[in-house]
Amino acid sequence: MSVRVQCTPAAEAGVVVVTFSGDLDLDAEEQVVQEVARVLGDGAPAAAVLDLGDVDFIDSSGVRALLRLHRTHGDRVRLGTTSPGVRRVLDIAGITELFDDAPSTNGTTQDRSEGGR
Amino acid sequence: MRRRVHLPAVIALVVCLLLTLAVAGVTMTVRDDAERQLLRERTGEAAAVLSTAVNGVQVPLAGAAELAGTTDGAPAPFEAVLGRAIEARQFTGGALVDAADASVVTRVGEELVVDDGGFAPIVEQALGTEGLAVIDTLDRPGRRLGYAYATPPSADGRRFVVYAESALPEQRYDAPRPDGAFEELDYALFLGPGRDPDDLLYASMTSLPDSYPAVATVDFGDRQLVLATDTDAALGGWLLHQLPWALVAGGVVFAGLAAVVTEWLTRRRLAAEALARDVSRLYDEQAARARTLQRSLIPRSLDVPDGMQVAARYWPADADDEVGGDFYDLFVLGDDRWGVTIGDVCGKGIDAAALTALTRHTIRAAARHLSSPAAVLRWTHEAIHADHADTYATASFGFLSRTADGWQLELALGGHPPPVLLHDDGSVEPIGHPGTVLGIVEPRLTATSHALRAGDTLVLHTDGLTDAPGAGAVGADELLGFVAAASGDGVDALADGLGAAVRARRPGGTGDDMALLVLHVEAVADDARHASALDRIGEGVP
Numbered sequence: 001m002s003v004r005v006q007c008t009p010a011a012e013a014g015v016v017v018v019t020f021s022g023d024l025d026l027d028a029e030e031q032v033v034q035e036v037a038r039v040l041g042d043g044a045p046a047a048a049v050l051d052l053g054d055v056d057f058i059d060s061s062g063v064r065a066l067l068r069l070h071r072t073h074g075d076r077v078r079l080g081t082t083s084p085g086v087r088r089v090l091d092i093a094g095i096t097e098l099f100d101d102a103p104s105t106n107g108t109t110q111d112r113s114e115g116g117r
Numbered sequence: 118m119r120r121r122v123h124l125p126a127v128i129a130l131v132v133c134l135l136l137t138l139a140v141a142g143v144t145m146t147v148r149d150d151a152e153r154q155l156l157r158e159r160t161g162e163a164a165a166v167l168s169t170a171v172n173g174v175q176v177p178l179a180g181a182a183e184l185a186g187t188t189d190g191a192p193a194p195f196e197a198v199l200g201r202a203i204e205a206r207q208f209t210g211g212a213l214v215d216a217a218d219a220s221v222v223t224r225v226g227e228e229l230v231v232d233d234g235g236f237a238p239i240v241e242q243a244l245g246t247e248g249l250a251v252i253d254t255l256d257r258p259g260r261r262l263g264y265a266y267a268t269p270p271s272a273d274g275r276r277f278v279v280y281a282e283s284a285l286p287e288q289r290y291d292a293p294r295p296d297g298a299f300e301e302l303d304y305a306l307f308l309g310p311g312r313d314p315d316d317l318l319y320a321s322m323t324s325l326p327d328s329y330p331a332v333a334t335v336d337f338g339d340r341q342l343v344l345a346t347d348t349d350a351a352l353g354g355w356l357l358h359q360l361p362w363a364l365v366a367g368g369v370v371f372a373g374l375a376a377v378v379t380e381w382l383t384r385r386r387l388a389a390e391a392l393a394r395d396v397s398r399l400y401d402e403q404a405a406r407a408r409t410l411q412r413s414l415i416p417r418s419l420d421v422p423d424g425m426q427v428a429a430r431y432w433p434a435d436a437d438d439e440v441g442g443d444f445y446d447l448f449v450l451g452d453d454r455w456g457v458t459i460g461d462v463c464g465k466g467i468d469a470a471a472l473t474a475l476t477r478h479t480i481r482a483a484a485r486h487l488s489s490p491a492a493v494l495r496w497t498h499e500a501i502h503a504d505h506a507d508t509y510a511t512a513s514f515g516f517l518s519r520t521a522d523g524w525q526l527e528l529a530l531g532g533h534p535p536p537v538l539l540h541d542d543g544s545v546e547p548i549g550h551p552g553t554v555l556g557i558v559e560p561r562l563t564a565t566s567h568a569l570r571a572g573d574t575l576v577l578h579t580d581g582l583t584d585a586p587g588a589g590a591v592g593a594d595e596l597l598g599f600v601a602a603a604s605g606d607g608v609d610a611l612a613d614g615l616g617a618a619v620r621a622r623r624p625g626g627t628g629d630d631m632a633l634l635v636l637h638v639e640a641v642a643d644d645a646r647h648a649s650a651l652d653r654i655g656e657g658v659p
Contacts, residue, residue: 060463067557085590093532094553
């Protein structure tokens with residue numbers, strides 16, 4: 001597998017941090033979607049924060065995985081830290097803005113940035 | 118092809134048959150050796166029986182001779198002793214002969230076959246022999262064999278010779294085969310030492326063969342008995358005898374089975390290879406079809422507005438038979454109004470090509486009915502979502518409208534990398550506001566407006582140029598640097614230079630396809646611009 005997954009409780013009660021490392025590509029898409037669905041179904045936490053700080057590369061399949069998670073789980077899935085390369089792709093694809101849109105409880109460590117001009 | 122037997126099966130058959138023949142040959146040799154050994158042992162047993170029979174001749178004759186010696190040739194005791202032996206059928210008849218003149222002292226039993234020839238040669242042979250002298254009477258009629266025994270000299274120096282004859286089997290050939298040691302044996306018994314047919318006593322065979330597998334010799338007075346044997350019987354038993362043939366039969370069956378199994382396996386392998394070839398061919402065909410489809414999605418020629426130079430490039434992914442989903446288009450919508458788009462669909466192959474077609478043609482259709490680029494992309498999102506709920510496309514779309522001093526660009530980005538605007542003075546900037554990819558979730562789309570003046574160049578590209586794993590990734594600032602560096606020699610040089618710069622970063626090849634659309638606003642002469650403006654005034658356009 002090109003991606004590894006680790007789950008830890010966040011400082012905020014009822015929030016689980018799901019940390020991915022490796023590449024978010026076609027091989028990882030189903031794993032990412034199912035892992036987060038499992039975390040959200042297991043003990044029903046309020047939210048899962050996706051920590052992509054150790055993800056080196058994300059392609060269209062990785063983007064699709066995040067879109068599917070957002071479509072299925074709405075604001076129960078949030079974006080955590082991201083590496084610069086991944087951040088740029090997510091900015092361009094509108095993913096950053098999409099996840100920011102959700103009524104946030106400000107429990108994440110996400111960096112805010114301006115989206116273009 | 119179906120009916121033909123393949124070479125491996127033939128080889129298996131031949132090899133198994135050869136092995137069978139070799140094993141059967143070895144077995145046959147071993148069997149024959151064993152049979153010969155058994156025959157020799159049986160012949161030895163038969164010779165031992167013969168040797169007992171020889172004693173049966175020798176002992177009574179020696180007794181009679183002893184008696185004759187001690188009784189000084191008295192007839193009565195001799196007649197009594199030999200008469201008992203004749204009664205016991207050991208002899209047919211006999212005589213006591215005075216050795217001095219070869220005259221007969223007395224006779225007992227049947228007439229003797231030697232009577233007419235006189236006893237002189239017999240006496241001579243007996244006196245020259247210590248012990249039993251065998252008298253060769255085979256050339257005489259009557260089927261008799263004679264024996265002579267000389268007595269030791271008596272007190273007054275007289276010597277006698279005791280003579281007796283025994284009957285040989287009536288038939289010289291095809292003689293009966295006694296039970297016991299001779300059972301199953303074909304034999305010929307010669308009066309030795311040689312095996313001259315004239316010396317044949319009798320034989321169980323009807324004619325004498327040239328040679329015998331087993332020969333045994335038994336001492337017989339001054340001669341020998343030579344027993345020569347052969348057999349047709351399986352002395353080692355039926356199983357040993359048939360073993361080579363059983364092996365041949367088993368081997369032939371095994372060879373047949375081996376050939377059948379080999380043929381079956383060969384056909385399976387050939388079928389699998391044929392299937393693999395078919396699959397490979399179908400895959401190639403599908404890839405070729407997808408490439409054809411892809412080429413049809415990239416416009417062969419673009420509607421190039423007057424006063425604009427355009428270059429378009431599409432580079433397929435290296436080392437990948439699948440087609441990517443990159444597309445671009447530039448099309449006329451009306452007087453001095455154009456649509457420009459570039460995009461990329463998620464996925465590869467036939468499905469991606471179908472989604473590409475849907476996306477490009479939806480954009481074209483929507484552009485004719487809508488005035489905002491964001492609305493065009495939203496309409497496109499709905500079309501993709503309705504048709505391909507689980508995948509998406511990214512696209513930039515812009516309306517180009519001619520202005521008095523160049524063009525106005527109304528731009529929206531649907532999850533697509535921002536185009537790069539290269540100004541006449543060499544400065545570069547990314548333009549547009551990031552929006553959401555199209556097809557999965559309700560997109561957030563923002564239209565922005567940009568002026569393209571004479572000398573400006575708009576570079577639209579897909580993420581194949583920028584995104585790649587590891588060191589292949591090209592940063593936003595780096596891309597701007599590439600664009601600035603490649604500018605100055607026209608749109609084609611810029612497009613090729615930009616492509617070369619990106620590919621130089623990826624010596625291992627690009628994992629994604631790349632598309633590029635470069636629009637350059639020509640620096641038009643004042644009067645031409647004037648004329649254009651006047652035209653528009655004439656058409657009532659402000």
